[in-house]
Amino acid sequence: AQTVTQSQPEMSVQEAETVTLSCTYDTSESDYYLFWYKQPPSRQMILVIRQEAYKQQNATENRFSVNFQKAAKSFSLKISDSQLGDAAMYFCAYRSALDYGGATNKLIFGTGTLLAVQP
Amino acid sequence: DAGITQSPRHKVTETGTPVTLRCHQTENHRYMYWYRQDPGHGLRLIHYSYGVKDTDKGEVSDGYSVSRSKTEDFLLTLESATSSQTSVYFCAIGKDSSNQPQHFGDGTRLSIL
Known part of the structure; x- marks a missing residue:
């Protein structure tokens, strides 16, 4: 079974600085997708960024980028120029790309990293 | 935002009572999922559906049942x-x-409670 590990329960960053959140995963599959979701105090789950395992190029979305190391099974999230609105819980998630019928789309989540942004 | 509505938003009830949570979507998506979020556990899958009347268990399904009689509605019941x-x-x-x-x-x- 696949697992996702986020080893940093809490992180803190100064406004305008850069922070990196860590995520590692375990799988025997070669094709899969990885996601970072943001959960602000409003409780919404907001997709931040996604990465296809077959793509070597790291995904970027504005101030958010990932460092995807497939061999090491590592998927870290870098937030540049941190803003107060970035303060939230961040979840890393894994999904298989294999067709298991109805189970294809299910997500496996890490336990989350709570990010505080200091003004 | 994707058209997903959960009801109710908040509920307080007593041990032993039945509870039903509703999820309604307007996107006509095939797959629907119920997760629970607890401190230290992230989100864990309870049940999912891959079509009308097609459902299956997730990793924490004990004590829960689901039903999907229409594409747009997925109900989670705590008996x-x-x-x-x-x-x-x-x-x-x-x-x-x-x-x-x-x-x-x-x-x-x-x-x-």
């Missing part, structure tokens, strides 16, 4: 609520192709 089921419950929907992200509802905070 006899226990305090261990106090949690925040999220519904999510997904398209057929697995490289599309899931979209989440706003969650239901359920407290069982």
Whole structure:
């Protein structure tokens, strides 16, 4: 079974600085997708960024980028120029790309990293 | 925002009572999911559906049942609520192709006293 590990329960960053959140995963599959979701105090789950395992190029979305190391099974999230609105819980998630019928789309989540942004 | 509505948003009830949470979508997505979120556990899958009347168990399905009689509605039922089921419950929907992200509802905070 696949697992996702986020080893940093809490992180803190100064406004305008850069922070990196860590995520590692375990799988025997070669094709899969990885996601970072943001959960602000409003409780919404907001997709931040996604990465296809077959793509070597790291995904970027504005101030958010990932460092995807497939061999090491590592998927870290870098937030540049941190803003107060970035303060939230961040979840890393894994999904298989294999067709298991109805189970294809299910997500496996890490336990989350709570990010505080200091003004 | 994806058209997902969870109801109720908050509920307080007593141990032993039945509880039903509703998820309604307007996106006509095939897949629907129920997760629970607890501190130190992230989100864990309870049940999911891959079509009308097609459902299956997730990793924490004990004590829960689901039904999907229409594409747009996915119900989660706690037949006899226990305090261990106090949690925040999220519904999510997904398209057929697995490289599309899931979209989440706003969650239901359920407290069982």
